[in-house]
Amino acid sequence: xxxxxxxxxxxxSVQSTLKIxxxxxxxxxxxxxxxxxxxxxxxxxxxRFSDIVAALVSDPDVEVASPLTLEHGxxxxxxxxxxxxxxxxxxxxxxxxxxxxxxxxxxxxxGGFSQVTVYPMGEKMVQGMGRxxxxxxxxxxxxxxxxxLVGKHSFDGIIPLADRLMEDFLAGRCDRVCxxxxxxxxxxxxxPMREQLLPFNRVSRANVDRTTAxxxxxxxxxDTLLDALLPSAIRIILYNALLDSITAExxxxxxxxxxxxxxxxxxxxDLTLEYNxxxxxAITSELADITSSAEG
Numbered sequence: 001x002x003x004x005x006x007x008x009x010x011x012x013s014v015q016s017t018l019k020i021x022x023x024x025x026x027x028x029x030x031x032x033x034x035x036x037x038x039x040x041x042x043x044x045x046x047x048r049f050s051d052i053v054a055a056l057v058s059d060p061d062v063e064v065a066s067p068l069t070l071e072h073g074x075x076x077x078x079x080x081x082x083x084x085x086x087x088x089x090x091x092x093x094x095x096x097x098x099x100x101x102x103x104x105x106x107x108x109x110x111g112g113f114s115q116v117t118v119y120p121m122g123e124k125m126v127q128g129m130g131r132x133x134x135x136x137x138x139x140x141x142x143x144x145x146x147x148x149l150v151g152k153h154s155f156d157g158i159i160p161l162a163d164r165l166m167e168d169f170l171a172g173r174c175d176r177v178c179x180x181x182x183x184x185x186x187x188x189x190x191x192p193m194r195e196q197l198l199p200f201n202r203v204s205r206a207n208v209d210r211t212t213a214x215x216x217x218x219x220x221x222x223d224t225l226l227d228a229l230l231p232s233a234i235r236i237i238l239y240n241a242l243l244d245s246i247t248a249e250x251x252x253x254x255x256x257x258x259x260x261x262x263x264x265x266x267x268x269x270d271l272t273l274e275y276n277x278x279x280x281x282a283i284t285s286e287l288a289d290i291t292s293s294a295e296g
Contacts (some may be wrong), residue, residue, distance in 0.1 A: 004282065007275040011268060018264035024089065025257035032250035039184070039243040046233075046240040053233045054202040056218075056226050066226050068166060068234070069200045072175040075112040079165060079174045080104055081197070081238065082118055083181035083245035084125035086151045090253035093182055093190060097245070098128040100192035101180045105132075109139055113175070119143050119161065121242065122150040153246060155239050162235040169198045179238070181245040188255060190248035197237060200230060 057069050082101035084094050105116050118133070118140065120126045126147050133140040146161045168174040177198035182190040218225060 004275065004278055007271060007278065011271045011275060014264055014268045014271060018261060018268060021257045021260040021264060025254055025261060028250050028254040028257060032247065032254055035243060035250060036184070036247045039240070039247045042236070042240050042243055046236045049229075049236055050202055050233050053200070053226070053229050056222055056229070057200065057202075066200075066230050067170050068198060068230050071199055072172065075114075075175055077115040077117065077174050078108045078113040078176040078178065079168065080108070080116060080118045081161070081165075081177070081179045081241070082120045082125050082129060083150065083179070083242060084120070084122035084128070085249045086123045088124065089256060090249055091256040093249055093252035094122075094124040094128070096190070096192045097122075097180070097182045098125060098132075100182070100194060101125065101129060102132055104178055104180045104194045105136075105140060108176070108178070114139065116140050117143055117174070119146055121146055121245075123147065149242060150246060150249075153242055155235070158239045158242060159235055162238045163231075165198065165238075166231060166234060174198075179241045181241055182248040182252075184244055184248040184251060187251050190252050195241075197234060200234065 057066070080101065082097070082104075084097040084101075088094065101118070101120075105118065108116050116139065118129050120129045120142060126142075126144060129140075129142055133142050149157050149161070165174065165177050169177060176196065178194055178196050180192070180194040183193045185191045
C-alpha cells in the first residue's frame, strides 16, 4: 500500500507541474503574439529608415559625412549592449545569449581594444556578465543603468541609452559600439548574433547595385538631413534589437514549456498505468488471500 500511496502522490505532483507549464506556455504565447507583431512592424520600418540613411552615407554622388559614421583612429574603449532575459525556463536562450556576449567581448579585446564596457539588459545577462567580468579582471566593466529595459521595454526607455552611447562616441570616450543578442529566426530557432551600431556602417542595398539605385530628392541639404536622421536611426536600430531579443525569448520559452508539458503528460500517463497495474495486483492478492482463507 505504501508503494501505491507514493505513486499516487507522484502522479499528483506531476499533474500539478503540468498545470504550471501549460499556464506558462499560454502566457508566453500571449506575450509572443503581442511583441512579435510590434517587432515585425518595427523591423520593416527600421529597414527602410536605415536604408535611406545608408543611401546618404554611401552614395558616391552625394558628399556627406557625420561623426557617427567615422572610424576613430585609436582603439581604446568599446561598448557592448548585451541582451538576454530576466528569467529562466526558456531553454538554451540565456546560455546562447551569454555565450555570444562573451565571445563579442573576447573578440573586441583581441582586436586591440584595451577596455570593454558592457551594458547588460536582463537579469540573466547581468548575472552572467558579472561573473565573467569578475574573472576577466579590469579589462571589462559593467554598467547596470539599463538592466531593467527587458522587463519594461519602450522606445522612450531606450532613448537615454542610445543618446548616451552616441554622446560617448562623439566625445571620444568610446570608439566602437556593438549589440549582441539572440535573433528571432523562427518559432523553433533563435540564432545568436551581433552587429555594429557605431560607427554607423550600413550600406544601402540600393547603392550596392547602381543600376537599381533609388534617386532620392533631398530637401534640405544632405548634411542637414543626416544630422537629423542618423541619431533617430541609431535609436530605432537599438530598440528593434531589444524587441527582437524579447520575441526570441518568448518563442524559446513557449517551445520549452510545450516540451515540458508534453513530457509531463507522458510521465503522468506512465505513472497512472503503473499505479493501475499495482492496484490490480494488490486487489488480486487480497482476493487470493480471502479465497484461500475460505477454503481453509
